[in-house]
Amino acid sequence: MSKAPARKMFNGIEASGPFPVEYRFSHAKSGNRHLVVVFANFSAPEDYGWCNGVFDNVRANILWIRDRFDGMNAYYLCRNMDFGLADSVQTLIANVTRSLGLTADQVTLWGGSKGGSAALYFGLRYGYRNIVAIVPQFLVGDALERRHPKVSAYMLGEGAPAHNARFLDALLPDLVRARANSAANIYVLSSPQDEHYAVQVEPFLGMFQGYDNFNFLYSESPTITGHATVTRRNVPALVGLLNLLADGYAPRLGFVRHAAEEFDRETSDIDAYLSATSKVQGADAFAPPVVTAPDYNGEAPATGLRFAGTARGAVRVSMWENGKFVASPEVAADGSWSWAPAKPWATGKHLVKIFAVDPAGFHSSRVEVPFTVVDRPAPAGPTPPVVDVPVPGQQVGPSVALHGNAPGAVQVGFRENGVPLGAVAVAQDGGWGWDPGWAWPEGPHLVEVVAVDAVGGRSAPATAAFTVMYVQEPAGHLAPGY
Incomplete structure (x- = not known):
């Protein structure tokens, strides 16, 4: 059987809150009326979790949220104990849910490791119906102190005060003790081979006794060698669970109803939201960069090649060729930018695509720079005026x-x-x-x-x-x- 085609991705930034939140979105298949929100673990490429094709056959709408703020991870929670960051993440989830015409009962929050902690936090605090937390950490402050000093400094503030770490330790346990969102369908996966299990998971399982449908998936296998392999060992079963939730089935005793499907449902609201928050902005909103060197369709030397131009309102420009990243020079205060490669470029024709990036992370439209590299040194030329x-x-x-x-x-x-x-x-x-x-x-x-x-x-x-x-x-x- 051939592999299903990759899902079409929309990239955007929710910038209405105090912290810009980057996301990727993919529409549901077969008219499915459900939203899956995905939080990332520490090893996720580009800080987007489960965005490597493993969800290609999931029928629901999928919203991947990036855990990258000022170049740092934050458990989707705070910077210097400012929970305006978490509020910004919740604004994104709520806006996408509303734009799809869904309610919190039609949303599944999903994440592994720190992403599992985030799924529990947002699910319990904001009342989302389904929560899948894979090898989460319940004591967030303790995890920061033991394993992630840079993230600890970013989240806890200067000096990473211990009292701030204890505050983060109490976030999830306090929500569970208060029976927050006790009607949720909650699935927690862990393993005794997970080095975090004895401290971060096992002591808190009994606290869920008052929840209507709490499920603990206990995975034990000689193939599990640590925290990271628990997830890999259970991928097929986990994706199967996700499709059950997307179709309206929450594994439990009792009556369940299949989720409604609407194949021709009006999508103008979500289309408008994706357009308004698109990472790539139109030229009327954010002007593309101007490239002054090399000359358009001109010749450039293999040694001494230089790119230069202007990009007003941008903090950097990003350069790509044949889908591969080339460089990202910063933009000076006067709007100018330049970059020179350290090694000679291959002779022949080239087409470099360049876009500008503003302080919030939005992208301008692309400009294309075709030129030909020739095997001769760059002329010395006069000094700049x-x-x-x-x-x-x-x-x-x-x-x-x-x-x-x-x-x-x-x-x-x-x-x-x-x-x-x-x-x-x-x-x-x-x-x-x-x-x-x-x-x-x-x-x-x-x-x-x-x-x-x-x-x-x-x-x-x-x-x-x-x-x-x-x-x-x-x-x-x-x-x-x-």
Whole structure:
């Protein structure tokens, strides 16, 4: 039997809360009316758990949530004990549930290890119907102190105070003692071969006696050699359980009803949510980067190749070729970025795709840069020009002239957002001045200034960053700003 095709993924960021939360989403199959929310363990690639195709045949909608905040894991709970992080995660789950037209009774929370702890926390606290927690840790603070010092510092705060760790230790036990969401269908999997079992799981099992449908899956096998292998040993049974839950069956004694299926259900709400929170934003929301080097469809040297450009509002750009990551240079305060590979590039044609990334993690649309690498060194070229006027960040009126010097150059050229604006000759003493003769549009501007020598060699660009302001005179006439 051939393998089922991979599920189509939508990537997005829920940024309405205090912490941006990255996610992946895949629509249900066969009209299934259920949502599975997946939390990651520490070893999950890119901090997305169970996103390697193991859920390809699961019939439900699936929401994978990334446990990556400021470059660090957080058990989906807190940073410096600020639980606004957990609130942001819950906002994402609630918004997707609502956009699908579902209720908390049609949601399964799923996770392993720290993801299992998160599934228990959000399931018990917010009333989701089904919870599958695979080798969870009930004492989160203890787990941090013993095994994860960097995550401990991130979650507990400076110095990782012990009293903060004890606060996290009490989160899950306190919810269970309070019988939070006691009607939930809860499935906890662990094994005596799990090194966490004796401290992190076994002491808490009796606390679930007041729950309507608590199930402990006890897995013991000579093939289980530790914490990580408990999950791998039970993957087929776990995925089978997930499809039962997605179809409305919670294994228990008594009557169960098959979940409804709607093959032609209206999807405009979830489509609108996925579009609004899509990681890739349209050009009108977040401008793609401008690439000034190498030249579009131009030639570039194998040794001395350099990429450069501008990306306003971004913190970095991401470069890819043939689906493989190339580099991610940071964007300077003036909007400029550049990157030079450490090794020569292969000669021949190349097509590099580049997008910008803003502080929240949203992506701009991609720009494609086709060029040909040739086997010759890069020309030395002149040094970049110096821009004296306007000074960086200066507020000016609409009639802006640029001045500076470029020793060794015969000409300097000007461009903005990749569009040539003009050029001017350089005096014998290296000085130059350029007055375009037009009124600049109001707002911020970033003009690139490139020096050209007598043999046509071009320098790396310098930048002139300024803001044009108009002042309203009492009589209603527009006057230059200051």
